Amino acid sequence: MAKSALLKSSIVKKYWMALTGLFLCLFLAGHLAGNLQLIFGDALQFNQYALFMTSNPAVKLLSYVTYFSILFHAIDGVLLTYQNVKARPIGYAKSNPSANSSFSSRNMAVLGTLILVFIVTHMVNFWAKMHFDKNMPVYAVTVEAMGQKQNLYYTTSGNYIPVESVGKNVQDATQNGQQIYLENGREFFNTQAKIKVSEGYKDLHKITFAFFQHPKTGLIATILYVLAMIVLSFHLLHGFQSAFQSLGVNNKFTPAIKTFGTLFAIIVPLLFAIIPVYIHFVK
Amino acid sequence: MSAAKNININLKIWRQKNAKSKGSMETYKLDNVSTASSFLEMLDQLNEQLINERKEPVAFDHDCREGICGMCSLYINGRAHGPDTGITTCQLHMRMFNDGDTIYIEPWRSKAFPVIKDLVVDRSAFDRIQQAGGFVSVNTSGNTIDANATPIPKHDADKAFEAAACIGCGACVATCKNGSAMLFVGAKVSQYALLPQGKVEATNRVLNMVRQMDEEGFGNCTNTGACEIECPKGISLENIARMNREFLKASLK
């Protein structure tokens, strides 16, 4: 086959759509497993997980595949939609599409666009903070010792560092005479030697809770998040089994794939949606 | 049989003088239509009325009027071949409508099927796809091997027949929100892919037919499944999946 057909042929566009889509389904499952720790795990566990997800090289590789998939899924979707809009320059005066196809299947482009908007906001709210925010808090615990409350950073090696002994940066630490200062968001450096003595956890857990419990915007954020998950659900309702069809899988397993796809499309977004609701209303 | 009765209907029909002119929906009133009539007989009746009024009759494609030639092609009340399923327009009967109904009649809408006049469209794109590979390259000498020399499992033969039952009417394209022709092409590719006779040229066939399909300006399949529902011959989406498989196989060769 001519190499250009790898992008141009309409069927190949479908393959890409299906492959990236299915990969994103896997991503969703993984992401959900992590997020559920917000309900079922404690802050430490969640933050440990968050650190793992941002530092493990294998995960890193996967994350690049994920970024690529999202981008390609979106770009390919735009190309598809463009081709499809061109294919019918004059529309029908009267059309009754609900007689022969589902709402989701007809609105994948709109649903997908909404999801993309969600992904961007979602990444700004959490991913970008985690990666780039200088003011990202570092995970600390409060312990009661001798009748006094004390805030302690918890390091990756399982040690505690009193919060007051850590400067925001090297200048602050030198000024305030603190032994340790923070660098790169979560690394503890010795003020004199300027060498890394240990690492902490970025407190994504705190950020998340704060986001959904924010007195002014928490409720609206929760509602929007839930709405986004409904959109995702519709997208998946069609997308999951459609991917198999595009890849040429339509056989005796198809009913099972369809059932699994429907369950996946309902359960995954539902569990995702429960988390902010739980944070906002229960915690 | 539910007894036939006469109904009065309103029609909104796309009128377009020729390929170049701009068309519009026009309204007509037609009385005393027997519910035992077929939809096309109702249009005959309208045309008789128009001719008697010295007006130009509505042009529409039709031929066999028994659901097999694939010539009739109307988009009725928002659905290809009208409200009933598993039939062509010529098999649609007026008993599906009620007295006082307004019925919309439009041509197939697709870039690849330009309107020729009124409700008549040009579907030669389908012919060109067929010419690109919808055949087995065997000379017509009759000196082939005996028909029973190659046993074909009944299951495969039946599946090939189901795919080959396509009448090429274009309802799949018309009903698809994307104007995709993949059910048509998938059916043809499948017919040959399922039979030993078709295997030899399988690679080139699927590549060439899909290339031609794309060149004709059809849209892409997004698996809405509308084509399968509206196909008068019930051609299954399995055939599109099979084409996707065949294309993948061919692409990797």
Place this chain on the structure above:
Amino acid sequence: MKLDSKIPEGPLAQKWTNHKNHLKLVAPNNRPKIDIIVVGTGLAGASAAASLGEMGYNVKAFCFQDSPRRAHSIAAQGGVNAAKNYQNDGDSVYRLFYDTIKGGDYRAREANVHRLAEVSGNIIDQCVAQGVPFAREYGGMLDNRSFGGTQVQRTFYAAGQTGQQLLLGAYSALSRQIGLGRVKMYNRHEMLDIVKIDGKARGIIARDLITGEIQRHSAHAVIIATGGYGNVYFLSTNAMGSNVTAGWKIHKQGALFANPCYVQIHPTCIPVHGTNQSKLTLMSESLRNSGRIWVPKKKEDAEAIRAGKLKPTQIAEEDRDYYLERRYPAFGNLVPRDVASRAAKERCDAGYGIEANDTNEGVYLDFSTEIQNKGKQAAYAKGNHNPSAEEITALGKQWLEEKYGNLFTMYQKITDENPYETPMKIYPAVHYTMGGVWVDYNLQSTIPGCFVAGEANFSDHGANRLGASALMQGLADGYFVLPYTVSNYLADEIRTGKIPTDSPEFLEAEARVKDTITKFLNNNGTKSVDYFHKKLGLIMWNKVGMGRNEAQLKEAITEIAQLKEDFYNDVYVPGSADEFNTELEKVLRVADFIELGQLMAMDALQRKESCGGHFREEYQDAEGETLRDDENFKFVGAWEYKGDDISKEELHKEELKYEEIKIAARNYK
């Protein structure tokens, strides 16, 4: 004019082989210098165009539909006959030949029919090689079924869509040649006249149905494969566009038209429902394998049914008259079509018809016995030797659905009745025309260079065609006869060179066509084309239909002559010549139908005997069977055009010689 059938000498079984061995050939390097026009893309046309294109000739193919795939061959349901003897029931080429001659009531040419039987096996081989998905058995071998007029299973089929599958096979072969540039396809073009130069066919005048442009196309040979003329009856099982124009135009230019009165009325069609009806739908003859035909024994029951007071299922077994089984115990429900049709008419004329339409014309085709039989068999096959009545019925219906599902669905969609529960209502309808343009053994008409194939010619079916033989003939003509015989003719044309289209003959033919069109468009009458077509149809159905007699035929001739006059005076055609104009298309076709209708009545009048589909009420035996007159009418009646007044046409006779078959009264009892 002396008709020369050019039947080769020698023993019957060797005629075709010997003939082929001595036909002239055109060398491959000369073929691209030769143009061939094929009009019509049904089984005969598509297969001929594909074969000739593949051989290397320049082929131009024409069809009036929007695609060659839509030709009306596509609607054939039941099957295609071939003497393969796969079922080991004693079939042979000879038996197929014999059955076909007998089925045609001894009015077909022996040599042609034998050739047809000889090549029948190749058709199946060819089609399978092309990927036609015939029905198969579980062992992977091809399945067969029985058809009327035979006692063997030689019919190959693809559900109830055999014609479709065969045509799509031929269409695929044609598409391949179009793709290779060997055939140039002209969709939505209609042939409106033939062009003769020095007596030879040299081209056609065609109208582009989209733009209205009148075109001149030249060729060294012209093949007409435009199907039958059943639409002369207005209501028939033919497609709405099926027409006789190509055949009639060559007739007017010198091709004789043979046996026009031989029309096949198919016994199993859905009865007429009302005056706006545009066409009749066939229910495949294959249904007679499983269905039993009956009417009530008592007239009062029939009346009660028509009045809607009784349902057919309420008529007790002993009150049903299975009249085909009663009259023809040996063949029962599988008698040939003409016999079955007349028997239905006889019952309905006697007042036993069950359809509540104007004419009470309708009989039952009942599947309840088959449901029980097959249900029981299916239960046993599943190891259930003690099935309940419900199980049997359910399994039986399932069996029917597998075998005839699409036909049953079609019936239900049209009539709104469920044939699994209540018997189908059927009645005969015009289906096929055995008559057509006269051709010799080479399928050449009396115009040199003008060949006619498939239903458009008269050659192979005599006075009645057996089921599943039309597909056989179409493909035999196109794939296996014309490539040889046309080449033989063209062998003398290799020096002719390209034929210019600006010769006086072309211009004259074009002017003829344009004049006719202008005349109709300026006629400014008051009645639509359909008005006249329906009138013609009624005359034909009532007076030149299933039962004919001298008085009515004479009436028909006068009435049609009158109709012709009214038509030319009063027909109204809207629109203009240079656009897509369906009324203009129709008026040109109906003009030819009217003339043909008159000739059919004349032919029926001169044939003072009953044979096959031609039933003269004056000539029947005591039991109402056809009474042939072999002494006086064992000939092909070929008519020569003598100008605008059809009644002046001259009859030529080609004597039929039976060397192999002892001619006898047809007996299906």
